[in-house]
Amino acid sequence: MKDFQFKIICKGKKTKARVGEIYTPHGVIKTPAFVPVGTQASVKSVTPEELATLGTQIFFVNTYHMYLRPGIEVVEKLGGLHKFMGWDGPIITDSGGFQVFSLGRDKKFGNRPLDQITSSSRHDTGNQTIKPDQLVKITDDGVEFRSHWDGSKHLFTPESAMEWQWKLGSDIHIAFDDCTSYPVAYEVAKKSMERTHRWAARSLTASQKLKVESQKSGEPYQALYGSIQGSVFEDLRRESAQYIAAMDFDGVAIGGVAVGETKKEMVHVLDWVVPILPEEKPRHLLGVGEIDDIFAAVERGIDTFDCVQPTRLGRVGIVLIGNTTPAKRDLAPRDNNPINKYKIDITNKCYAEDRRPIEEGCQCYTCTHFARAYIHHLFRVRELLGYRLATIHNLWFVHQLMTEIREAIVEGKLLELKKKWL
RNA sequence: GCUGAGGUGGCAGAGUUUGGCAAUUGCCCCUGACUGUAAAUCAGGUGCCCUACAGGGCUUCGGAGGUUCAAUUCCUCCCCUCAGCA
Numbered sequence: 001m002k003d004f005q006f007k008i009i010c011k012g013k014k015t016k017a018r019v020g021e022i023y024t025p026h027g028v029i030k031t032p033a034f035v036p037v038g039t040q041a042s043v044k045s046v047t048p049e050e051l052a053t054l055g056t057q058i059f060f061v062n063t064y065h066m067y068l069r070p071g072i073e074v075v076e077k078l079g080g081l082h083k084f085m086g087w088d089g090p091i092i093t094d095s096g097g098f099q100v101f102s103l104g105r106d107k108k109f110g111n112r113p114l115d116q117i118t119s120s121s122r123h124d125t126g127n128q129t130i131k132p133d134q135l136v137k138i139t140d141d142g143v144e145f146r147s148h149w150d151g152s153k154h155l156f157t158p159e160s161a162m163e164w165q166w167k168l169g170s171d172i173h174i175a176f177d178d179c180t181s182y183p184v185a186y187e188v189a190k191k192s193m194e195r196t197h198r199w200a201a202r203s204l205t206a207s208q209k210l211k212v213e214s215q216k217s218g219e220p221y222q223a224l225y226g227s228i229q230g231s232v233f234e235d236l237r238r239e240s241a242q243y244i245a246a247m248d249f250d251g252v253a254i255g256g257v258a259v260g261e262t263k264k265e266m267v268h269v270l271d272w273v274v275p276i277l278p279e280e281k282p283r284h285l286l287g288v289g290e291i292d293d294i295f296a297a298v299e300r301g302i303d304t305f306d307c308v309q310p311t312r313l314g315r316v317g318i319v320l321i322g323n324t325t326p327a328k329r330d331l332a333p334r335d336n337n338p339i340n341k342y343k344i345d346i347t348n349k350c351y352a353e354d355r356r357p358i359e360e361g362c363q364c365y366t367c368t369h370f371a372r373a374y375i376h377h378l379f380r381v382r383e384l385l386g387y388r389l390a391t392i393h394n395l396w397f398v399h400q401l402m403t404e405i406r407e408a409i410v411e412g413k414l415l416e417l418k419k420k421w422l
Numbered sequence: 423g424c425u426g427a428g429g430u431g432g433c434a435g436a437g438u439u440u441g442g443c444a445a446u447u448g449c450c451c452c453u454g455a456c457u458g459u460a461a462a463u464c465a466g467g468u469g470c471c472c473u474a475c476a477g478g479g480c481u482u483c484g485g486a487g488g489u490u491c492a493a494u495u496c497c498u499c500c501c502c503u504c505a506g507c508a
Contacts, residue, residue, distance in 0.1 A: 098458045
């Protein structure tokens with residue numbers, strides 16, 4: 001028996017949702033599961049022990065970031081990612097494919113001309129400043145990245161991405177893909193998808209080779225998920241799903257979503273793609289995790305999804321709240337906006353003397369120990385504890401929601417739960 | 423009391439040498455954004471009024487005078503703060 005398995009425990013009756021268990025050499029993941037993101041081998045501001053307490057079963061680390069700092073070899077020397085981070089549970093690594101998209105855009109700096117960007121907000125490398133469009137160069141072989149730290153050049157290929165993930169020793173790897181930007185012309189999306197497919201084949205070949213070698217030496221199994229692209233075009237998405245589904249991957253990842261398209265478009269993508277995927281393989285949705293998206297994904301049969309939202313929003317003072325007990329909270333003026341009904345900005349003045357916890361009834365460490373006023377204060381004075389407490393609450397919140405969702409699927413009440421929330 | 427240095431938006435602090443638009447810039451504050459993390463970040467607004475925008479009008483550099491076409495800037499007096507010495 002190989003160390004990686006996916007078991008479906010229960011399927012929804014009215015939806016395509018399913019409750020399952022992913023077995024990895026470092027433990028079991030109950031699905032559907034939310035996967036926090038710890039890009040640089042750290043879910044920012046929380047310890048592995050705290051993560052476990054919050055309900056995190058597995059989290060994301062990025063190969064690209066590990067490659068640049070501290071370097072794959074360093075992690076390897078220190079005994080692999082698990083030992084390096086002090087986390088015994090399952091780990092999933094991203095290939096660096098997302099950075100093709102994320103480093104290639106100029107989103108961070110808006111649309112301002114580069115000469116208007118203040119020196120403190122851009123990355124200076126000695127005398128010259130790296131422009132975003134210089135950070136990534138895609139070739140047939142792979143991607144030439146320029147380090148956002150020092151501008152040095154580095155070539156990433158499907159083969160190297162696989163090798164590095166093996167050296168990191170994560171439990172689940174993602175194939176090296178080309179995350180298509182949005183909006184994008186059909187022809188460009190098609191080429192990007194085809195490139196992703198070529199890279200998927202190369203990733204799989206490289207990974208299988210490494211798998212054979214490692215099994216000889218008795219190393220734990222490391223799974224590989226193929227990645228589907230195709231932007232918002234139905235025929236491309238279907239083609240990509242069929243292509244990836246037909247390959248010998250351990251699981252499937254849906255990429256290129258939540259990159260600027262509407263939520264409606266994203267849901268369409270799921271509707272096209274998921275029915276094509278094999279039942280018995282776990283399905284991961286890359287980069288998605290707002291409350292309504294979580295429901296949309298789960299009821300369409302997604303098993304795991306990762307997102308920076310809970311952690312990133314927490315660090316800027318946005319804390320998540322349920323929609324189930326609206327009477328228990330006062331809305332800040334802006335929170336009357338339905339889009340914001342799952343979050344409050346704790347830095348708003350109206351919370352300066354608020355004695356209540358972030359959310360009444362929440363059992364997280366933050367809510368059982370501190371008032372909104374205190375967290376508000378911590379953010380105003382930029383105390384590190386503020387970022388931590390907000391992150392702790394947000395992660396707990398999402399993991400709690402996932403627990404509720406898993407229970408609801410088993411009880412056949414997912415749609416009721418969704419209605420209650422949305 | 424003497425000597426010296428100062429008084430500029432809510433705060434800090436440029437501008438005064440060489441009179442020619444102060445709303446330089448920080449901070450605070452307000453608002454917005456964030457979905458496989460170049461992100462404990464970024465963007466916008468922050469004297470008043472008009473304007474959808476472009477832009478326009480007005481008020482302001484401790485106080486009172488003076489010189490000048492023109493004064494935050496030069497001159498006189500006064501008030502206040504800080505430092506040193508009595």
